[in-house]
Amino acid sequence: MQGILANMQSLLYLVVLSLGLLAAAESPISPYSLHEKRTHIPAGWSLQRRHEPTSALPLRFALTQSNIDNIEKLLMDVSHPESSNYGNHWTAGQVIQAFAPSEETISAVRNWILENGFEEERVKVTSNKGWIEVDATTEEAERLLQTEYKVYSHASGKNHVACDAYHLPSHIQPHVDFVTPSVHFDARLSRRSDEPARSVGKPGYGSAPKTTGQVDAVEISSTDVSTCDEYITPACLRALYGLDYTPVATAKNSFGIVEYTPEAYLQTDINLFAMNFSEGLYGVSPYMVSIDGGYAQTEYQGFDYNGESDLDLQYGMTLVTPAQQVTLYQVGDMVEGASFNNFLDALDGSYCTFEGGDDYTQDAMYPDTEPGGYMGPEACGTATPTYVISTSYSYNEADLTPFYTARQCAEYAKLGLMGVTILYSSGDYGVAGNDDVCLNPNGTQTADGTMFNPTFPGTCPYITSVGATQVNPNSTVYEPESACEQVIYSGGGFSNYFAMPSYQKEAVDYYLANYYPDYPATMWNSTGMSRGFPDISANGANYVVAVNGAFELVYGTSCSTPVNGAIFTMINDARLAAGKSTIGFINPTIYSTDFSGLFNDITMGDNPGCGTNGFNATPGWDPVTGLGTPNFPKLVAKWLSLP
Numbered sequence: 129m130q131g132i133l134a135n136m137q138s139l140l141y142l143v144v145l146s147l148g149l150l151a152a153a154e155s156p157i158s159p160y161s162l163h164e165k166r167t168h169i170p171a172g173w174s175l176q177r178r179h180e181p182t183s184a185l186p187l188r189f190a191l192t193q194s195n196i197d198n199i200e201k202l203l204m205d206v207s208h209p210e211s212s213n214y215g216n217h218w219t220a221g222q223v224i225q226a227f228a229p230s231e232e233t234i235s236a237v238r239n240w241i242l243e244n245g246f247e248e249e250r251v252k253v254t255s256n257k258g259w260i261e262v263d264a265t266t267e268e269a270e271r272l273l274q275t276e277y278k279v280y281s282h283a284s285g286k287n288h289v290a291c292d293a294y295h296l297p298s299h300i301q302p303h304v305d306f307v308t309p310s311v312h313f314d315a316r317l318s319r320r321s322d323e324p325a326r327s328v329g330k331p332g333y334g335s336a337p338k339t340t341g342q343v344d345a346v347e348i349s350s351t352d353v354s355t356c357d358e359y360i361t362p363a364c365l366r367a368l369y370g371l372d373y374t375p376v377a378t379a380k381n382s383f384g385i386v387e388y389t390p391e392a393y394l395q396t397d398i399n400l401f402a403m404n405f406s407e408g409l410y411g412v413s414p415y416m417v418s419i420d421g422g423y424a425q426t427e428y429q430g431f432d433y434n435g436e437s438d439l440d441l442q443y444g445m446t447l448v449t450p451a452q453q454v455t456l457y458q459v460g461d462m463v464e465g466a467s468f469n470n471f472l473d474a475l476d477g478s479y480c481t482f483e484g485g486d487d488y489t490q491d492a493m494y495p496d497t498e499p500g501g502y503m504g505p506e507a508c509g510t511a512t513p514t515y516v517i518s519t520s521y522s523y524n525e526a527d528l529t530p531f532y533t534a535r536q537c538a539e540y541a542k543l544g545l546m547g548v549t550i551l552y553s554s555g556d557y558g559v560a561g562n563d564d565v566c567l568n569p570n571g572t573q574t575a576d577g578t579m580f581n582p583t584f585p586g587t588c589p590y591i592t593s594v595g596a597t598q599v600n601p602n603s604t605v606y607e608p609e610s611a612c613e614q615v616i617y618s619g620g621g622f623s624n625y626f627a628m629p630s631y632q633k634e635a636v637d638y639y640l641a642n643y644y645p646d647y648p649a650t651m652w653n654s655t656g657m658s659r660g661f662p663d664i665s666a667n668g669a670n671y672v673v674a675v676n677g678a679f680e681l682v683y684g685t686s687c688s689t690p691v692n693g694a695i696f697t698m699i700n701d702a703r704l705a706a707g708k709s710t711i712g713f714i715n716p717t718i719y720s721t722d723f724s725g726l727f728n729d730i731t732m733g734d735n736p737g738c739g740t741n742g743f744n745a746t747p748g749w750d751p752v753t754g755l756g757t758p759n760f761p762k763l764v765a766k767w768l769s770l771p
């Protein structure tokens with residue numbers, strides 16, 4: 129009896145001891161530190177009162193992702209031509225697995241919440257493991273986060289619960305990106321719905337192609353290339369870049385072109401273009417993938433509504449030949465529109481919640497309850513990425529926060545890991561931003577700003593940025609092109625957000641060492657440490673495009689981007705036919721010594737903006753035309769020599 133009691137006592141003692149040890153090991157008594165703080169209340173909002181202690185508050189903890197700091201290394205491993213893993217791209221499942229929060233992160237945050245008295249059944253981990261959800265009361269949340277919740281109201285009548293700052297124990301901080309609701313003012317405000325979408329997300333707002341009007345007085349040859357200095361046709365582009373290729377692996381391939389509603393193509397325009405310039409394209413349509421209610425709307429017509437889509441599809445579909453399917457990603461509804469994040473959510477379901485998900489102030493939210501809005505659920509992992517994706521829309525980097533751009537840029541790296549080539553137009557205003565605005569020292573953008581204003585995603589190091597060139601007046605396609613100086617100027621320069629990636633260091637260092645731009649450091653990022661763009665270019669002047677039943681002359685990096693997209697799609701065709709991988713993220717390859725010389729170096733012209741002549745096109749890489757324009761025969765041969 130005694131013995132048993134003694135044993136039980138020591139057993140109890142052991143249990144207590146190990147519990148104590150466990151508690152000590154899993155929850156070091158760590159002091160709380162400030163996690164996030166807001167500097168001001170956004171315009172239009174005013175403080176009403178403290179939030180009631182007993183009201184429900186759905187707390188959500190965004191968990192930190194694994195491996196994000198390694199993403200550049202992981203991407204280089206499958207994209208660098210000298211890597212033994214070149215072309216060993218990942219599956220979507222491998223990408224999700226690699227970047228999901230670790231078990232350590234999940235259990236650290238979960239245990240800390242349980243230790244604070246929440247019952248197990250109230251603490252849930254979402255199925256994608258990105259979040260921990262706790263339905264707390266305000267009182268409980270205030271204790272857990274050492275904060276005070278308040279109710280704010282907006283002039284529109286909307287209420288929002290937020291705090292000024294909140295705290296987390298220092299051992300929990302590395303595992304949590306942020307908590308909602310907290311300091312964020314992400315309440316959605318109603319928008320006027322009597323105009324078609326043009327505002328939300330604003331991709332392309334100010335970055336649309338330009339036109340100098342119709343060319344109905346002349347008859348332009350579809351085969352003769354003697355007037356390419358005045359009229360660019362598919363034949364001119366084939367001659368300029370040596371694109372004489374018949375695809376053979378069409379069933380395994382597709383070329384993706386992204387458009388944002390209300391921008392839409394007209395089949396009648398594709399047919400008109402086919403009759404004059406693209407034999408075999410008559411009646412051919414792109415394969416449309418609708419995202420978030422996107423459709424080829426016809427209610428609104430004109431250059432502003434059809435110019436971009438008609439251009440991208442007429443040239444994209446012609447250059448890959450009508451035998452190769454083109455996938456049109458038509459993104460966003462008529463009322464709200466959509467953003468690049470909405471598109472990326474559709475391609476990768478894990479991005480919908482990555483680092484807290486989309487930003488209510490920039491990205492569209494569906495279902496859209498406004499009259500006429502898309503009432504379906506937000507697209508999340510519903511679309512498959514094509515091997516090449518061309519987008520001729522852009523923002524100014526300064527329109528977006530560093531956090532927002534970094535989150536999106538990491539997603540492009542994930543697509544690169546999966547073997548996808550992402551192309552974005554570099555902008556049409558030289559060193560100025562879309563809409564020809566420049567930066568002020570206080571961060572605002574105005575027409576009289578003096579600081580160069582780079583575009584995004586051009587400055588993301590994990591996409592390929594495309595600038596624009598021109599056939600010089602009275603020159604032929606067999607003479608060197610210049611940077612585009614007709615109607616538009618090729619967007620280019622240096623990022624204020626993104627560091628220079630290793631793959632372009634040699635090229636950019638060479639440019640800065642030999643052709644240092646003579647502008648004060650107050651006007652551009654002269655640190656020599658930031659991402660330079662564009663990476664490459666192609667012709668962007670005088671495109672003959674069928675728009676609303678007539679031919680117009682069109683200008684912009686909107687033209688040059690799908691042209692490069694078509695060329696890389698044909699290089700993928702050759703590699704797929706040879707049983708090889710797709711070319712994926714091309715930048716480490718194209719900047720390598722074996723490849724950089726396979727572009728036609730552009731050494732004439734500049735890209736004015738912000739009251740300056742901008743940068744000069746120079747031998748080698750430059751922040752006007754990048755490495756130059758593609759030489760298809762040389763590039764396809766070299767790429768076929770890679771594993």
Ligand SMILES: *[C@@H]1O[C@H](CO)[C@@H](O)[C@H](O)[C@H]1NC(C)=O
Binds near residue numbers: 343
């Ligand atoms: C398109 O073809 C028609 C019929 O041949 C011709 O009249 C017209 O001038 C052509 N348009 C252009 C821009 O070449």
Ligand SMILES: *[C@@H]1O[C@H](CO)[C@@H](O)[C@H](O)[C@H]1NC(C)=O
Binds near residue numbers: 568569570571572
């Ligand atoms: C920012 O600077 C510009 C140019 O100096 C000035 O016009 C503008 O009023 C300033 N805006 C704010 C919000 O400070």
Ligand SMILES: *[C@@H]1O[C@H](CO)[C@@H](O)[C@H](O)[C@H]1NC(C)=O
Binds near residue numbers: 601602
């Ligand atoms: C091109 O040639 C035309 C006709 O010969 C001439 O009038 C024009 O000035 C030339 N333009 C340039 C830029 O040389």
Ligand SMILES: *[C@@H]1O[C@H](CO)[C@@H](O)[C@H](O)[C@H]1NC(C)=O
Binds near residue numbers: 624626653654655
């Ligand atoms: C220049 O770029 C670097 C790297 O992207 C960045 O850290 C720095 O803040 C930028 N400088 C300015 C003045 O924007």
